[in-house]
Amino acid sequence: MAECALKIRDISKSFFGIQALREVNLDVREGQTLGLIGENGAGKSTLMNILGGVIALDGGAIRLFGDKYYPACPADATRAGIAFIHQELNLFGNLSIADNLFIDRFPQFRRSPLIDKRSTYNQADVLLSSVDLRLPPQTPVELLTPGEKQLVEIAKAMRRESRIIIFDEPTTSLTAAERSRLFAIIKKLQDQGQTIIYISHTLEDVLRVSDTIAVLRDGCLVSAGPRDEYSVNKMISDMVGRKIEQMYPTRDTCLEAKPLLEVQSLTQPGIVRDITFQLHKKEVLGIFGLMGSGRSELVRIIFGLDPFSAGKIRLNTVNIPKPSPALNIRHALAFVTENRREEGLLMEASVMENLNLLTLGKCSKLGPMGLIDRMKTTKCTQQMSKQLNIKSGPIQKHQAKNLSGGNQQKVVLGKWLLTDPVVLILDEPTRGIDVGAKVEIYRIINQLAEKGTGILYISSELDELMGMCDRILVMSNGRLKAEFQRDDYDQEAILQAAFSASN
């Protein structure tokens, strides 16, 4: 039974002289779960791309259940029984769940090219119930939440009776509830004897699901072994190559009484109800809530992206009766949205253009709508890029889309920091980025708070909130449910408040 499902021997790959993988050896036993970790650029995605048939390997051999395996295209990998559940989901929003499940091979009427709709729906129902997703298979995928989409991806892998399922950062866009649902499904799969490779930056999750763990660094396999040999700290030190003493940096919390952001009875029917809170100078205020609890919607309303029907918003003691992004930016409010690809960055533009997008008016001659002072913008952006330690090529040319997730997030942050914000709203600032970058971002946030910026911090990582925030507000069903001071942090109590049903 303990046969090797996947045997990787001496795999190497280089791009134009850069060694991305160096003689990597890796075994995955059938029925087991391998947790694969490493920082961005460590070679995880190269390895996975080789397995998925996206790129070809330079040297070495792969055996899949004993057979030689050289995929030439993604379809080969699928045929060989390897299923990917990608970070950016490969689902078609315009099609229904059933269509997505069967897109490469529909059940057909015998000897005809026509799709057998009834059997498609029946089979889809079976698959959906096996991943515990109770939705009609005709539902268009674009209406699903990220968690539900993830489940559809898993159902798709199960439909193909894949021999190996590879999860690549599956939890980045999931809420706590969805995450536990996902783990329940993974557990179920493991019990059925499914071979799984699980890749994630959330090390606790990797520890939770894996049987064995492998760590990559700079294209080499640093260590591998059974889970029991690993702890979060060991994983981090293996990945980074040195010890990280402290995830969450400490900070003197001497709050000042001056409220920077005041929200009073903010209401928008169906979204948020009667929200009141204050954010003080030097404070990091966390908001915790499940996906759909209204936390992201709340800050979108504050920033003026969505409308509200009643309530008051005061920013730095100024009333903002009709907020709009432009007005808020003028009042030194900054907002790092939760999805940097869709709302944070211009992916085609250069790092510099992204960084100075908001501050063009400041660095211009002949008034705020005039000509751009190139010297000044170059200086400002280069300074910021250095300050945030953004790793990129020349910032005038390097496109944002060619940066790693962590660096992309730093660019978004830097763009807002250049506006010298008084209040900074962060919505999931560390989603999908590696440990090193996370620690750096935490440090930046702390520095800001110490300098007097008020920070509103939204996250679905409770650990992170408890590590970073002076105060945590809990939202559920569009209402504020509870408030915790740093001294009374209690994971269970916070979760309970977040899960509490309406009223």
Place this chain on the structure above:
Amino acid sequence: MKMYRILLRWPEKVVLSDHFVLVLTALYFLLIWAIYPHMAGHRNLANLLSNVWPLLALVIGQMFVLIVGGIDLSQTSIMAVTSVLGAMVMAMRFDPAKFQHNPLWGVIFSEQGGWLAGHSSAVPAAIFVMLAIGMGIGFLNGLAVAKLRMPPFMVTLVAMSFFSGLAIYLTRSENIMHLPASFIAIGKGAVGPIPSALLIVVSLAAVAFVILNRSVLGRWFYAVGQNIRTASVSGIPTDRVVILAYVFSGFCAGIGSILYSARLEAGRPTLGRNLLLDVIGAAVIGGISLFGGKGKVLWAVYGVLFFVVLDNSLNKMPIEFYSIDIIKGCVILMAALLDALRTRIAANQVIAVGAA
């Protein structure tokens, strides 16, 4: 081997640079020159350039709309309407036989000419009217696209059929002749050795260049085209930026209308009837993306040069009229193919740079 490499470095740079379309055009020009020596004669060159200016004005306007992720199919009909209205303001005489059944006869024009005929301000006023109307129509397009959230293709397609219909309706199919000589001079005259059309369009291009490359507004155009959601989160007034792009396109159509009308010495309701695909084709061949966010003034110039040189060269060939169409299509296809190959090579190089 080393020699070979050094020899290749320069052309490699050219092929991968922004100026590839220009290089292609130049090579094509040389090739045709070898076959038809008068291709490079100064009269032909003057001709060739005089054909560049009005088309370039249109393509620059189109580029702004393409950059914000739209498309403006109504440019040619804007030309028609403004041409007719401008002529109605300044024409010196209207032929009663042709115009007396016109609904506007006696209202804004009569046998004695247009609204301001003979007046010293007639030509400036007419130019003002043409540009203002062009911008007005652009504004309506922009409003429908930005505020009413209608698809640009349909909005401007409808505008195209509406305004070209309107232009024909206004004059009941007739062309308006007898434009003042000072207006016609815009199309043919010169300031010293420099043709006035060149002066106008080059300054237009310079303004466009400054706006796009050096101004805050320019960056906003690109930002809106690349990602409108990021742009709006960043506090950019996206609606106004989109509307502005269409207004500018209308303005450029107005300029084009002035130049073409002056060349043809008439206000024409069918002005530029089949020019639309040349305009968009030149923009796309130049490298301006139909999906928004990408475009440069230089690229527009290259695209226009390509089309104009192509047409000019076809005009040299003593072959049947249908063969000309076939050759024209094939040359466009070849240019596009070379460009596609080039993009793929350039993409590979970017990966190499990124990995380094």
Place this chain on the structure above:
Amino acid sequence: MENAKRFILFILLGVVLLTYAGCSRKDKPSDQITICFAFQDLETEYWVAAHKAITETLRARNIRVLERNAHQDANRQLEQIRDAIAQDVDGIIMIPQDGESAVTIIGEANQAGIPIGVFNRPPADRSKPALVVVADNERIAEEAVAYMAEAAQKLNRKMTPLILVGDLGDQNSIERKNGFYKAINAHPDLFKEPIEVPTKWDAVTTLANLEAALQVEPRVDFLFTSSDFLYPQVKAVLEPLGKWKPIGDPAHVILGGLDGDSAAYTLMKEGYVDATGVQDLFFEADAIMEALLDAIEKGQSTPEKWIQDPGFALTQENMAEREMDMWGYRILKAEAGS
């Protein structure tokens, strides 16, 4: 990297080969006459036949012909003719998009001192010298419709007339429409208000609009098409309605058109069409070519001559004696002969 090199080599090689091919060709003998023939588009059979007659005749005389299709864009035509002038052609024949642009283009040719002939569509005014051959569209249309009206009078009932109007951007179609109205207005008691059907010189539009118009007013019994090339569409609409009947049949619709092409001739012979306005294609083509070649020979740079194609209405009555003058008939004859 390797790709880039191959790509560059490929381009360079192509250019070298083509240049070589280009250089190795012989220069044109300098004594050969070159004539630019620029037309706006060949929409109707009339112009197609004219194009054929002119280019074939010129080429048969060892004259180099540059053909230019302006695709109905006056501006493009201007550019084409300027290019031809820059190329030192000896003469220009053009079918202009309209009379107004013709004046401008004639001006260009005059300035360059190249004789120019305008075919079938007159310049809007005679301020600039040119060779012009033209048929009086309005008069020919009026004559044809007048004959149709005569035929209608014999029926002793009020007629419901319909006109297929050409493209509203085209001068000829406006003139033909004016001619139609002149003839109709001469008989105020005979006709009801005429129905105008837009065709945009497009067969599909014609079919759809004619069908719709006859749906509304099925009593139409008098139909004039602004160009003969639309007869197939007229037939396609009338036939299912039982109105495609030869002369003499009570359901016959009095039919007329303008151009004089071979389809019109056949239909007249078969008795479906009452009258058609004829422009004399061969006369016009010959006249313009002779005038132009004559001017080139004499070294005139701005010759002026206004040649009127008399044109006439071919009717059932005068068919026997005048069909010889109809170009459609002669083309048919020639085809049958060959």
Place this chain on the structure above:
Amino acid sequence: MDGKRKKLTFALLNNTPVLLFAFLFIVFGFVAPQSLRYQNIENVFKQASYVGIIAVGMTFVLLTGGIDLSVGSNMYVSAVVAGLAMQRYSIGPWPALFLCLMVGAMFGAVNAFAVAKLKIIPFVVTLAMMVTGRGIGLMFSKSHAVSFPDSVTGLGSADLFGLIPYPIVLFAMVVFCAWILLERTTLGRQIYAVGFNKEAARKAGINTDRALITAYILCGVFASLGGFISVAQLGNVNAGFGKGDEFDAIAAAVLGGVSLFGGVGKVFPGVVLGAVFIQTVSNSLVSARVDLYLHPLIAAGFIFFAVFIDSLRSTYLAKLSRRNIRVEE
């Protein structure tokens, strides 16, 4: 109560094309009552059938996120070839139709090859093919009108079982086939997937080239079929045949809810209604005997209105359905 109202709004918005039609009919019912006769409605459908068929083909290409500007030239070339073959080699109408469709398919195949294999932007490919195609057609015809024999034109005006005109029957068949292909076959669903996200489709193991090639070839075939049907009604092919029809076809498809960015749209009822809508407007204007010069102005107004309503509908529907999800949670 609230739920009921929401349901009603939903139903109304989902059926705006139908409502729009009702509106159109009422307006013209008052202005030109004759236009509501059965015969006239049949005419509208008959006249809409050829643009409709081309629009159906165009839909395939638009669904992949492309565009085909060459359909007009395609119609011309294939009709000219078929017509000349019948004239010169006196082949029958059915072989001629087959020949016509083959030419259309070849035309589409060239587009498909350039788009899928050479990876050139569809806009430029089809623009070039539009110019080249017209030239090739003119090369065959020498710009002369090519007339079709009575055996073909008979079909254009004949009725199936004396009831329904053949063009409408063919239109219905094309729509049905396209519907089956798009909704009920794997390839059809894959075309939607490719249009939504080509890269994701490739990763999902879909043969994207096959989807693209199918779309362009079908577009070519349907364009030539539409052309043939049109000629069967017209009787002959003029040099300008098909010019500008690409815009009509795109307009019909977009009016019917097909997105120019790919992946969204349905052949039935969307595209069918789009094609018929445009034809109804122009037909009704002739029926109402409106001043010729005003036709394009009024028609543009109606189409603008239709597009406006449709965009209102889609923004509003998106809002409604988003909120619905929240309520379910």
